[in-house]
Amino acid sequence: MHIYLPPSPDVFGMGVMFHRKADGSIWYVSVPLGPPLPDFGVELTPRSGRGKPRRSGDVQPACYCRDNEQRGDLTLGMQVVVYHQVGSNTYPVPFTLNGVESQVDVSGKLSYVDIWPAPLEASYNTTVTVHVQGVESKVVAEIYPLEKYQGFASLPPVPSPDADVYKTNNRAEAKVKPIGQVDIKLTAWTRDGCYYGSTVSVNWKVERKDAGTNPLQVEVTATSKTLGSQSKTITLKGKSAGGYFQFQNAKVGKHTVTVRADLLDGAQDADPRDNAVVVYPEVCQLPDIPRDREMHSELIDQ
DSSP states (O other), X not given: OEEEEOOOSSSOEEEEEEEEOTTSOEEEEEEEEOOOOOEEEXXXXXXXXXXXXXXXXXXXXXXXXXXXXXXXXXXXXXXXXXXXXXXXXXXXXXXXXXXXXXEEOTTSSOEEEEESSOOTTXXXXXXXXXXXXXXXXXXXXXXEEEEEEGGGTTSOOEEOGGGOSOOTTSEEEEEEXXXXXXXXXXXXXXXXXXXXXXXXXXXXXXXXXXXXOSOEEEEEEEEETTTEEEXXXXXXXXXXXXXXXXXXXXXXXXXXXXEEEEEOTTOOBSOGGGSEEEEOOEEEOOOOOOOOOOOOOOOOOO
């Protein structure tokens, strides 16, 4: 494409693309070029932190807007959103940015501040405080361009993600990890195919996800309505330990076995959601073996 009129903050530009057909003839199409888009971004410092559950910790969001100039009747602002995500739930985090206190959105799940307009090369810093949870969580900050036409001054600005030249820096996360707690994970599996006979096996492995090195007492239990229950207590001294359960007198069909790993001696798991696995061992009927035709022989007297 040939650009014969570059765009400016106040005026659209124009370019032209030429195409050659198979017969050698040339045709062209004119292409309007909008003003250059600004770049909105947000960062979080530190990117990761550790603390004791129920203690508070600080994270510093920094947001910026580069190359933002008024374009004709279009002006851009920015909306900064911050929330604390714990599992699948999100919670608002109060903060102040550029002297403006945050508001909670209608869902009650996040906090935000609108800055209007966003000046050229503007950069804002703030601090948010969250409480360390019993499981790993994260602070999330997002930034969106706000768009508003001056001809409609009575209307509020609205988020306009497409008004940002780079969208990869519009979101930042900071992990918040608890310390002083144990975190284990259970993996269990069985044979992919059928068991032929009346004995099935369920394999399991317990892994330690936290950085602790002290031995842990763990009870592993396998429970099935059709096969019964078994349990075993192990001492987890390293990063992982494994074993298996065998069930006798299994009938033909698919069975459901729930395997669990539970900490003993009063230890609490920071994230118990990965402490149980369901497997489905299957017992199949032995296939029928066709009998060969009987062979007859005659005894011949010598």
